[in-house]
Amino acid sequence: MEKRLYYEDQYKRECRSRVQEIIERDGKVLVVLDNSPFYPAGGGQPCDSGWIGDERVIDVFEMDGTVYNQVSAAPSGEEVECSIDFSRRFDLMQQHTGEHLLSAAFLKKYGGINKGFHIGDEHCTIDIDLPEVTEEMARSVELEANGYVFKNITINSYLTDRETAESLPLRTKIKVKDDSIRIVEIGNTDMCACCGLHLKTTGETGIIKINKLEKYKGMTRVYFRCGFRALSDYDSKQKIIGSLVRITASEETSLPERYLSQNEKIAELGKKLSSYRKRAAAEAACGLLDSSGSELIYVEYEDRDFEEMLMIADEVSREKRIFLGLSLLDRKILLSHNGYSDIACGKLFKDNIKDFSGRGGGDSKRAQGTFSSEDDMMNFAELLKTRMGFNDRT
Helix, strand or coil: CCEEHHHHCCCCCEEEEEEEEEEEECCEEEEEECEECCCCCECCECCCCEEECCEEEEEEEEECCEEEEEECCCCCCCEEEEEECHHHHHHHHHHHHHHHHHHHHHHHHHCCCEEEEEECCCCEEEEECCCCCCHHHHHHHHHHHHHHHHCCCEEEEEEEEHHHHHCCCCCCCCCCCCCEEEEEEECCCEEEECCCCCCCEHHHHCCEEEEEEEEECCEEEEEEEEHHHHHHHHHHHHHHHHHHHHHHCCCHHHHHHHHHHHHHHHHHHHHHHHHHHHHHHHHHHHHHHHHCCCCEEEEEECCCCHHHHHHHHHHHCCCCCEEEEEECCCCEEEEECCCCCCCCHHHHHHHHHHHHCEEEEECCCEEEEEECCHHHHHHHHHHHHHHHCCCCCC
């Protein structure tokens, strides 16, 4: 079995290893080393990345007690220089250590047990077996966890036999069936069985910040970031707030009030605009009905969008008329009536629109479609008129 250097010194960045085996299958190149510095995925923690010689380490996984390193190409030589991407390793250790501290805080403050853990590229999650976690509870847990950080507690990791491990005051039950169990002990704060990599002291975790709470399978999923991730997130949000302050000429603390006030004004203006558009649509519909003696009202709009045309169609359809309208602005077409006619609008579209590179459909009284070109839309409109028995443009 290879020597696993990441358990001996999680801060070791480089080493020289001997290639024990190179396996090429399914288009992948897998390398087994005698000294393995690359951590395989496990314990909720993603794998390391780095280099074996000049080849990039793409994936690392363990199978049947052996660590396999997937690389971009087979390395040359029996001995190779290995180096891990330490910025990634340190980030993952910050997140994983933070997860232990948050889990310990949830258990201490509210008896919540961590039932699931995931480290993503942007954020991390833990699933706490509490049906509800309020913002006040999250804040209390956050302060407790950060208190552990500021105490700079030493973190010890060690192997022990199963019998000894099961006698320890562990936060959760041992899930693996191995005879040798790895224990992670954070002073009197937390103790659990875990195969992941952690920092030497809690102080290296940096700030722990809970970002979001959501209900998940009867539990609460907690989104959080630690260390440099939390700092990066703070920096990003600070830039957004700074931009809003400059745009609105308001103080940071006034932004929520300013936002709500502007939303109210926008909603009020939206209502007024909707009222004006409905009135204009009614007037336009009256003009169409008065100027046409045909059962079919056909119109092409260059400067009206589809939504406005829809309002006009609604007004026209109050009468026993068929509305066929084209919005050249949106390249959309609408066919509708109030149900008095036996013309099946949706079927006409379904049977023919694809022949004109269009997309759309509807029911018996109304159908609409969208086209990639104006010519296709115009030709489809002519087909509709022919199929409905209105050959001449009205």
